Amino acid sequence: MKKQPGKPVTLAHIAAAAGVTPMTVSRVINESGYVNAATRERVRRVAREMNYRRNGLARGLKRQRTETIGLVLGDIANPFAAELSRGVREILEQRGYTLFICISEHSAKEDVQAFDSLADHRVDGVIVATRASRLGNERLQELIDAGIPVSLIGRDFRHPHADLVTADNLKGGYEATTHLIKLGHRRIGFIGVSLTKSVGLRRFQGYLEALNEHGLLIDEKLIVGNRDGNDQMPGYSTEEMGHDGMTKLLSMKKRPTAIFARNDFTAVGALNAIQQAGLSVPRDVGVVGYDDIPLASHTSPPLTTVRQPTREQGRVAAEFLLRRIEDGHDRPRAEQVFDCQLVVRESTKSDRIKS
């Protein structure tokens, strides 16, 4: 048993070099079972000298688990996704799991590819934080039925054996809009509707409900975004949507006195469009965003927004998943809905509304 140059070192190589069997080496590497102290040291030394790396494929194949979790994200350039993954990692790390992230760039096809890759490589479970799609949901269904533990974050999909974590975006949208109404605004615009993103849709519904409940008419002309369902654009470029949408709203004969943007990036784009038009926030137009990204407190003026406990959602999703991995596929689904919190800053601190 001589090591070939180029081929990876195996337990057998080390065993031969140390004059023991592969099993003993395995015990040393995994620190399991009894091994004579002297033998252990010798094996350790040889393994180190030969630059041994264990083969996770063989190990996983034998043990039927890989201590590995997959996370599917739609968009990597996104403070929300980042914060989520931090929460997930926090939990996984302390439980000894490794996290592999797959990006689907908001495409259903790549979503499916990500699921397949992770399932094929036998991760012990998958956390899915991409938005729903017919294709994606179908494959997800298959995965779960095949017994792969799945935990969902903010994805509009239910299955009796998949856990779900969401934020109450409807209520968040409702509160953001109500905040503007209470400040005296009567013509409130919405920037960033899209028919495919369920999360944004919820926020929009909250906006509609608030208007309704306060007896305000819904004016379609105050609602902008890409409503044709064609929104392949990555999340971060919504600054552009905010900018363009706001510019459009400002060109109206009776422009809105305030706007609610579907997320903070959109709001920042709107902020700049307003300032470029020579108007002032919040004096001429009040602005509310959503997500409370780090930038939100550093814009000028600082942005009123709705905060959701993002990291906590990641943590809980990870905990749900680990529990499911331990308890097995039959565990009934857990669901947790998190409250959102309005964060009032300067961008709505208006005391007189121009009508």
Next chain:
Amino acid sequence: MKKQPGKPVTLAHIAAAAGVTPMTVSRVINESGYVNAATRERVRRVAREMNYRRNGLARGLKRQRTETIGLVLGDIANPFAAELSRGVREILEQRGYTLFICISEHSAKEDVQAFDSLADHRVDGVIVATRASRLGNERLQELIDAGIPVSLIGRDFRHPHADLVTADNLKGGYEATTHLIKLGHRRIGFIGVSLTKSVGLRRFQGYLEALNEHGLLIDEKLIVGNRDGNDQMPGYSTEEMGHDGMTKLLSMKKRPTAIFARNDFTAVGALNAIQQAGLSVPRDVGVVGYDDIPLASHTSPPLTTVRQPTREQGRVAAEFLLRRIEDGHDRPRAEQVFDCQLVVRESTKSDRIKS
């Protein structure tokens, strides 16, 4: 061979159900070798009905490759990292590889963990885009020596058998600073020095060289940041550093007339600090950032910055890696340095400098 509920379906299960041997099923699944058309259809149907998913561990173990690439990123909430990963994915996808991303949160320890996880799970190669550290470099060295193909992006580490892609940050910093000097600025601040991030360090060196070469004195008081080397903060929160650094600079008796920020987030923070102080950009203070993130063209005023071909760097790193995987470990190292490009926008469009 009856399928146990709960256990995954294997080739053997399908073979039994379809009345063939596992080998035939394997040929159908992989579309390799001759299989009778009728048999093929039958096997396909059974596989579909049983919701078969191939076991990538067994497959990889046998074939000695997984068609899988690992990407190690320091910070996920970062347009730069996002753009990089898009470039990488573009190439990998068309070549049939799957990408798994690991995040190290800018910690050397987690960097090493990521390397180990990926190596253990036998990815075919690793792309590393985290900043250098002693620990990380040591382990990287071991990986490469063990024969794992490695491609580096913007990481200050050289090895005869690892490829490297970088942007010329020194030149970029030099040109950004020279731009300000040519506009007439004489007191130019730098925000965001840190002794550990080599990339930022290069930009800073460019700043120093430009000052030197134009006969300007270097004023230490104009240089702010966390110089104690203690910068565990994630990249995106550098808005805070920009804000705080700028505030500090503005409180000086002779404040700078322009600043160069180590990246766009820092610059945005500075922008807002300036405006909160009641001053105007570029009239009172000119601002230059670095990276040309999408936000940069949507700030008010739009931000002058330095663009690097980020996605292209990802593409080239991926191409280097694939070539190395094909050619084997002995392939000599490839290195490509990309030029950066100054993008002039409103934040430096000053025609009169207040001194």
Next chain:
DNA sequence: CTGTTAGCGCCTTCAT
């Protein structure tokens, strides 16, 4: 404390 046996699920090779 250490070794032997066997098999995880798949695919390469050779045989039919």
Next chain:
DNA sequence: ATGAAGGCGCTAACAG
């Protein structure tokens, strides 16, 4: 066009 044998590298279970 299909099957049989064997082994990738590792470890559970049992034997000594």
